[in-house]
Amino acid sequence: MNMKYTIKEIAELTGVAKSTVSKALNGQKGVSEEKRIEIMKLASEYNYIPNAAARALSHNKSETIGILISADYEYTLSTSYWIEIISAVSYEAEKNGYNLLVITQDKDEPLKSLENAILKKSIDGLVVPAEYVRADLIKLLNTSGIPFVIQGRTPLCNHYCVDVRNKEGAYLLTSRLIENGGKNIACIAGPKEFLYNKERVEGFKSALKEQGIKNPPVVHSPYTEEETVKNISVFLKQNPHIDSVFITAGGDFLFFIFDTMRKFGFDLDKIGFAVFDDYKPIHYIIKPVVSARQPIKQMGAQNAKILLQLINNEEPPNSSLFDISIV
Structure with missing residues (x-):
């Protein structure tokens, strides 16, 4: 049957108000089960498809959530980490009738795109990577009142967040290097200002x-690449007897490190590596290597779940921390 009915026509056919039909179609209370079944059956038979724009307008919602990524997305998307996070957030959002809008930060005006999205009411909530949290961003989000969740944690903002247990994971990885016979173990870490790097270094030192x-x-x-090569070159000159390395992050950062070590005469197959990332290509490039598998899909989904709870004025857990597994 190709005929399509409007919500008004379904209301007339079932002898109820349009508001009752709307409640039934949206799974809301205030409709008897018998009447709900009748309405749903009729809507199915007559190909009723709700108008998304009208529904969003009536609920004062865009039915879209945003995720912020860096203007330097060549690095951001150089690992599977953020690709999987974005994919998982999108999948969970879609299951709940929401779209996902990826918002990039301009290098010169990092808040411009987000300000425009908020001004145009293009998003109902936002997923924010912890690395991008700054005082001006916090102020914008608090002033606008838009719900947000942080992927990772930051000392700048005690807010709803999703993360892994960084210190514990780094301890496990370093312990494995020790078990494998490492004697002169070094740590190469990402930027000090990122909390996850700080915690991973703490776990390394603790082991x-x-x-x-x-x-x-x-x-x-x-x-x-430029900064990594420069810093690692100086570090290797100062520590020529390294036999094992714990690296706190993955992606292209790893390959910049590997290339620099090769230039300094290190045989990577004789160096023990532990990496806080399960970037699969590394297992084909160097041996031995121990890596941390993060439950990225679960974390991405949890970001969306928390955000949707906030949008619906529900109270989600303040933080969700996941364990890593050793590969």
């Missing part, structure tokens, strides 16, 4: 402290 090693070599570096 070595148990072995009586109190001041292991640690270097922090931005993720760009």
Whole structure:
């Protein structure tokens, strides 16, 4: 049957008000089960499809959630991590009738795109990576009143968040390097200002402290190729006897490190590596390597679940912390 009925016509056929039909179609209370079945059956038979724009307008919602990514998305999307996060958020949002809008930050005006989305009421809520949380962003979100959840944690904002247990995970990875015979173990970490790097370095040091090693070599570096090569070169000159390395992040950062180590004469197949990332290509490039598998899909889905609870004025858990598994 190709005929399509409006909500008004379904109301006339079932002898109820349009508001009752709307409640039945949206799963709301105030409709008897018998009448709900009748309405749903009729809507199915006559191909009733609700007008998304009209529904969003009536609920004062865009039925879209946003996720913020860096203007430097060449790095952001250089690992499977953020791709999987975005995919999982999108899937969970779609299951609940929401779309996902990816909002990029301009290098010169990082808040411009987000301000426009908020001004145009294009999004009902926002997923924010912890690395991008700054005072001006917090102020914008609080002033606008838009619900948001943070992927990761930050000392700048105590808010609803989703993360892994970084310190515990780093401890496990470093312990595996020790079990594999590592004696001169170093740590190469991402930017110091990111809380996850700080926690992972703490976990690294904690594992070595148990072995009586109190001041292991640690270097922090931005993720760009130029800065990584420069910082790691200096570090390797100062620590030529490294036999194992714990690296706190993945993606292209790993390959910048590997290339630099090769240039300094390190045989990567004889170096023990532990990486806080399960970036599959590394298992085909170097051996031995121990990596941390993060439950990325579960984390992405949890971001969306928390955000939708906030949008619906429900009270979600303040934080959701996941364990890593060793690969």
